[in-house]
Amino acid sequence: MGMSLVKGNYQLSTCILLNSQLRTTVFPTKTMPIMCSSFSKPLFSFSSFKAFSSQTSASTSNPDEMPAHVGFLGLGIMGSPMAQNLIKAGCNITVWNRTKSKCDPLISLGAKYKSSPEEVAASCDVTFAMLADPESALDVACGEHGAARGMSPGKGYIDVSTVDGATSKLIGTKIKDTGALFLEAPVSGSKKPAEDGQLIFLTAGDRSLFEMVAPLLDIMGKSRFFLGDVGNGAAMKLVVNMIMGSMMASFSEGMLLSEKVGLDPRVLVEVVSQGAISSPMFSMKGPSMVQSMYPTAFPLKHQQKDLRLALELAESVSQPTPIAAAANELYKVAKSRGLSDHDFSAVIEALKIKLQTQSKE
Numbered sequence: 001m002g003m004s005l006v007k008g009n010y011q012l013s014t015c016i017l018l019n020s021q022l023r024t025t026v027f028p029t030k031t032m033p034i035m036c037s038s039f040s041k042p043l044f045s046f047s048s049f050k051a052f053s054s055q056t057s058a059s060t061s062n063p064d065e066m067p068a069h070v071g072f073l074g075l076g077i078m079g080s081p082m083a084q085n086l087i088k089a090g091c092n093i094t095v096w097n098r099t100k101s102k103c104d105p106l107i108s109l110g111a112k113y114k115s116s117p118e119e120v121a122a123s124c125d126v127t128f129a130m131l132a133d134p135e136s137a138l139d140v141a142c143g144e145h146g147a148a149r150g151m152s153p154g155k156g157y158i159d160v161s162t163v164d165g166a167t168s169k170l171i172g173t174k175i176k177d178t179g180a181l182f183l184e185a186p187v188s189g190s191k192k193p194a195e196d197g198q199l200i201f202l203t204a205g206d207r208s209l210f211e212m213v214a215p216l217l218d219i220m221g222k223s224r225f226f227l228g229d230v231g232n233g234a235a236m237k238l239v240v241n242m243i244m245g246s247m248m249a250s251f252s253e254g255m256l257l258s259e260k261v262g263l264d265p266r267v268l269v270e271v272v273s274q275g276a277i278s279s280p281m282f283s284m285k286g287p288s289m290v291q292s293m294y295p296t297a298f299p300l301k302h303q304q305k306d307l308r309l310a311l312e313l314a315e316s317v318s319q320p321t322p323i324a325a326a327a328n329e330l331y332k333v334a335k336s337r338g339l340s341d342h343d344f345s346a347v348i349e350a351l352k353i354k355l356q357t358q359s360k361e
């Protein structure tokens with residue numbers, strides 16, 4: 001059993017695999033599916049897969065059943081546009097951010113402000129958190145005036161930060177100890193998809209909370225996957241970003257090599273865009289990389305964090321990931337050269353530095 005859903009110019013295919021512990025459900029959010037089909041056989045032969053699809057028909061959310069009061073913690077590159085889209089859609093939003101000034105543009109759009117995560121959680125039905133890394137996600141959820149202190153039965157906490165599974169499980173346990181519900185929901189998609197309400201949510205945890213916040217996810221995103229137990233959303237996000245980090249490192253090598261052998265890297269970008277390895281990421285970032293410009297959409301420090309966490313995930317199951325490990329080293333070099341807050345495409349600078357070093361030897 002499975003389904004294929006077509007929405008706009010992309011197609012999602014899901015399948016059911018044998019021996020499931022986990023149920024994967026894919027919901028394209030902004031239109032109804034226009035095609036469904038079934039598979040009689042599993043698409044993969046691996047017998048130990050945990051991820052399955054149990055979805056046979058698409059779910060559309062009901063905006064009339066949105067939680068009345070919504071909290072948003074963490075207003076960085078991603079959190080600000082996500083919260084802004086909720087406000088524009090008419091939601092009643094309360095915000096908090098460590099650096100208070102980042103709340104001001106949202107307050108001027110109508111958001112309320114509370115001075116701690118605890119107060120936000122106490123005053124809202126559901127609270128979203130979009131924090132930098134495992135440490136900040138844990139602190140904001142479970143620290144002294146953390147969100148968990150404001151949680152109680154009937155409420156929900158949705159962590160959309162990119163963290164490792166262990167951190168997500170710890171946060172989930174602390175939230176659920178209060179009687180509230182927990183959903184991990186990291187997002188795929190960067191600054192522009194966040195602004196355009198085109199994120200992809202990779203959720204896992206309490207299914208009833210997933211359903212309760214579906215109308216909110218549908219405002220901020222174009223699709224939502226329900227992946228079963230807490231940890232699976234984090235794992236999916238880390239695998240995706242491991243691939244992305246390696247792709248960008250490889251693209252950087254290609255661009256520099258093309259230049260070194262006398263080709264125009266702008267032409268390389270054009271050639272790549274027309275072939276089988278074409279990617280929106282290469283087409284969007286390539287032209288500015290040629291000019292050594294890296295306007296930040298996805299900070300390089302976060303990409304390196306994701307590679308580190310993905311490598312730890314791979315280590316935990318003894319999966320060799322030599323390409324990601326090599327890419328991670330490059331991002332570390334870039335960080336050590338002060339490029340942490342540049343876009344992750346600035347990883348190309350680490351290769352330029354290497355070449356300069358080599359030519360001196």
Ligand SMILES: NC(=O)C1=CN([C@@H]2O[C@H](COP(=O)(O)OP(=O)(O)OC[C@H]3O[C@@H](n4cnc5c(N)ncnc54)[C@H](OP(=O)(O)O)[C@@H]3O)[C@@H](O)[C@H]2O)C=CC1
Pocket residue numbers: 073074075076077078079097098099100102130131132133135136139140160161162163187188189190191297298299302303
């Ligand atoms: N940018 C992107 O393209 C994408 C990012 N992500 C992930 O989303 C998350 C947020 O990313 P992004 O918005 O780009 O990151 P930013 O660095 O722009 O924002 C990070 C947020 O975390 C807060 N924060 C950091 N440290 C602490 C702390 N110790 N205590 C409390 N708050 C803290 C920051 O507060 P303050 O303003 O005070 O610094 C800010 O609100 C990350 O996990 C990232 O990996 C996922 C998909 C895409």
Ligand SMILES: O=CC(=O)O
Pocket residue numbers: 187188189190241298
């Ligand atoms: O995490 C980054 C993204 O673009 O997705």
